[in-house]
Amino acid sequence: MLNAYFADMHIHIGRDIFDKPVKITASKNLTITNILKESSRNKGINLIGVIDCQSPAVQLELKRLINDGLAYELEDGGVRFEEVTLLLGSEIEVYDDNCHGPIHVLCFLPSLVEMERFSEWLVTRMKNITLSSQRYYGSAKDLQYKVKELSGLFIPAHVFTPYKSLYGKGVQQSLKEVFDPDLIDGIELGLSSDTFMADKIRELHHYTFVTNSDAHSLAKIGREYQEILMKEPSFKEFNYALHQVEGRQIIRNYGMNPQLGKYHKTVCDKCLTHMEPDVTECKNCGSKKVVKGVADRIEELADYTGKEIPRPPYLYQVPLEYLPGLGPKTFKKLLEHFHTEMNILHNIPYESLLDVVPEKLANSIIQMREGKLAINAGGGGKYGSVATTD
Template identity: 60%
Template structure:
């Protein structure tokens, strides 16, 4: 069997279960697991997606319904196939044990519904509400790592630089070893406000694969960030081997927002959003003491890499197709009707075909994004950056 390149977004929230009850309270009402796999397969063109609220028993029941009615198939090597997309079952969990300086979010993935159901039963003894997303785990980080690894799962710290609820944001002072067993981490997720070159400044991350995922709270934001993975087939087993770089497998490209687009790239005053060089005691503009330290400043504090890091996959700056200037709802739908999926439009459709459907200005923006020439206005303090109307 030969290797193929697959597009994967492994951090997607479930807003509601199939009875309309909340799973991720801040998630969209339309963000059910069924709608996620439909959107991923039919419109986004994603080969693999990870739903990180699959510990919810109601989500598991919905998946079993799809399988029981012949709409999905559980794969022998892990994952659930729906049309052209394979779903990987995951759970986002909040850790705040005695070793943590602040809460840390982590992602735990398992190969099957049975293994995820077993995990849910285990969590019920250590969590107040297993039906909801990103609940606090009442145990230590290493206890959670031990369970995940003993049961064939993947353990991945989430959005590791975000100022709130992340490994380096508030979780540790200097090193992941303050909280985690470094040998029981399968990869690290960079988050929307950091990229490869920023993460490369931290020596202890050198051995880990970098992941770029959307952290989507709506269908629109699926594939806001994603990666290209070289595998023999779309299964949990192959994903696990790819994260370790086994046998020629691996992440071959990361596609993510320019860090300037992230909500927490720069240090800003939380009240007036004045950009600050450093996180001082008070904002010089309004006097507020509510300062949100930016990811860029935090990484400068942690920077300790000496010499050259190992060769990493290329990192391409992108935004969702619907976020490009000139791509309103009607234009977006017209593009999808003409060219099948967002992945095809972003990566494969020639300029000569694009201009038969949209005007040259929109086609130029798509091509500028494809070759990394978009320009951005930085974000910070919870406010996203934006794409500028002129590009290089």
């Protein structure tokens, strides 16, 4: 029997078991243990991908959780902790002779054994394996081959962001310039794009799209996510869903309106003034440093204008913390009454919300659930925001 589960497959680690940095820009309380607790108890997410598991200290913390009886490895891959399954992943920066700029990719392995083997291989091709998103010295295809040798999954990350992504600067026109297209298991869209934008590029049509948070703090877990039809949350079932095997599939993508992404618009890198994509000098400050927005880059690459490609619904949503008027105390009160953020986002009726929060905030939650919130667009490294209403 297949059931629907929520999944966020791109979560960073801020600190390891020795309080050493892993993702330097991530929150210090973003440890593997805290991620598992937050996802299970407060977020209500069933499947997570932690993408800094190549770090030996992260593997050690997972082993201690298992040895202490707090977690266990699943036969079909993944580590179960309470109500959440963790898939062991690694975000890697590729920049080989065929790349025009660095490209980030996500590699998922079925078990700790395979991840340890992956780490042993990476340590000879990476300067500091303990840190997140490090440069890999080798060819992109060799990395793909190694991931597949270890029965893993390979997914290009946030593929349209201006920096360190496949289409941002990594390739001129096609993923075939760098990767073996047959060894790609899915495409991560990133915060500044959605299904409709990505499907303007013909070569992406036969890949499953994933929407993930790229969380650098506990609060950002579940910022974007998907709902997946599976037998259970596990590595094997996630793999089946990416390839639509025997009914397994992503049935809904939940993501922020692309205009909320911090790279949606083309802007001046210095003063963040909005610029047309073909302008090379800022009329406001004279700077010639331009950050090309995701929407403009996709229009450059677009080669398909036909009928809409069959896809799961892409529903615009924001995390609760984005809503004006929802402070920490109110958020805590909501969780005390309704247990998890996923439950509040998807299930709690309007009348029940009114018992806990003011009418204006209850209306915002329902408008957000229905994708009707007004937003202010982001760009140039600055996130958009939910517009305030009277």
